[in-house]
Amino acid sequence: MDEYMEQIRSSGRRLTRQRKLVLEILNDSQEHLDADMIYDRAKSVDPNIGLATVYRSLALLKEIGLVQEHRLGENHGHFEKTQPTPHHHFTCLKCGRVIEFEAPQVIEAAYKLCENEGLQVTEMHLHLSGYCSQCHEGKLNCE
Amino acid sequence: MDEYMEQIRSSGRRLTRQRKLVLEILNDSQEHLDADMIYDRAKSVDPNIGLATVYRSLALLKEIGLVQEHRLGENHGHFEKTQPTPHHHFTCLKCGRVIEFEAPQVIEAAYKLCENEGLQVTEMHLHLSGYCSQCHEGKLNCE
DNA sequence: TTTACTGCAAAACATTTGCAATGAG
DNA sequence: CTCATTGCAAATGTTTTGCAGTAAA
Numbered sequence: 323m324d325e326y327m328e329q330i331r332s333s334g335r336r337l338t339r340q341r342k343l344v345l346e347i348l349n350d351s352q353e354h355l356d357a358d359m360i361y362d363r364a365k366s367v368d369p370n371i372g373l374a375t376v377y378r379s380l381a382l383l384k385e386i387g388l389v390q391e392h393r394l395g396e397n398h399g400h401f402e403k404t405q406p407t408p409h410h411h412f413t414c415l416k417c418g419r420v421i422e423f424e425a426p427q428v429i430e431a432a433y434k435l436c437e438n439e440g441l442q443v444t445e446m447h448l449h450l451s452g453y454c455s456q457c458h459e460g461k462l463n464c465e
Numbered sequence: 466m467d468e469y470m471e472q473i474r475s476s477g478r479r480l481t482r483q484r485k486l487v488l489e490i491l492n493d494s495q496e497h498l499d500a501d502m503i504y505d506r507a508k509s510v511d512p513n514i515g516l517a518t519v520y521r522s523l524a525l526l527k528e529i530g531l532v533q534e535h536r537l538g539e540n541h542g543h544f545e546k547t548q549p550t551p552h553h554h555f556t557c558l559k560c561g562r563v564i565e566f567e568a569p570q571v572i573e574a575a576y577k578l579c580e581n582e583g584l585q586v587t588e589m590h591l592h593l594s595g596y597c598s599q600c601h602e603g604k605l606n607c608e
Numbered sequence: 609t610t611t612a613c614t615g616c617a618a619a620a621c622a623t624t625t626g627c628a629a630t631g632a633g
Numbered sequence: 634c635t636c637a638t639t640g641c642a643a644a645t646g647t648t649t650t651g652c653a654g655t656a657a658a
Contacts, residue, residue: 448575481656482656
């Protein structure tokens, strides 16, 4: 955690109470929080924090690479602390559950493909949707 | 094209002038249009069409599966007619160009992985960003 | 004729920005 | 001290909704 704080400082930006708090909230949560959820949790610690500050902190943390933003089917962003191993997301269209999965082969294949075309890849998002095992039980398997 | 119109009808919805127009616009364009671009083009044919109708038509066409929505890094949707072969998108962070690419191995691998976990996949979005060949020329290759 | 669909204007969200006050370095 | 950062409120941009009128079936 402390090394993350240091990363903020060494990016030339100031390590403020608010930025620390946003990062801590993401660090403590294994879910994919949206800006409003982060704002709510932040307010319970620091009631004076503003939503704009949450957005600005998230933008900074993304810029530094400590945080990633994902679009999980809804039209607002979800945020999570950057994980050591890249992973991807599956959203159940019925229950809304988000399942994470690793897919090294997929990542590998996509990178190679792009590099062959002269593209320099800096970010990759794989998002699937459908029905999780609980939700598609009892449904026909056709389609 | 006519069979698409039929698909709207057979979904139990009405085949209106406006829905036809939105579908035609997407059919005629190889780009990834956003709602506003579609609205502009639609107005040039039918000046009375409303933006809300464009959104409602897009939602219907998505529901039927004739149209797909993608998030290409910006915070609004881009739409394209569903293609026969699934494909994916790369956005250049510098020039904004969107490059499409096919990746059967990637799709295959991701599907298999999910099915092994009991997930029924209905949709898949792979989005990469980085720098296209024109834009990363002259830059250092180290990250 | 019926009622799903449209256009409009207003509402609902999501996110960003201007600015005076504040606090990190 | 200094100026990057904050909180607030207002602006922006995207998408949705309520409703009376219109048109597809």
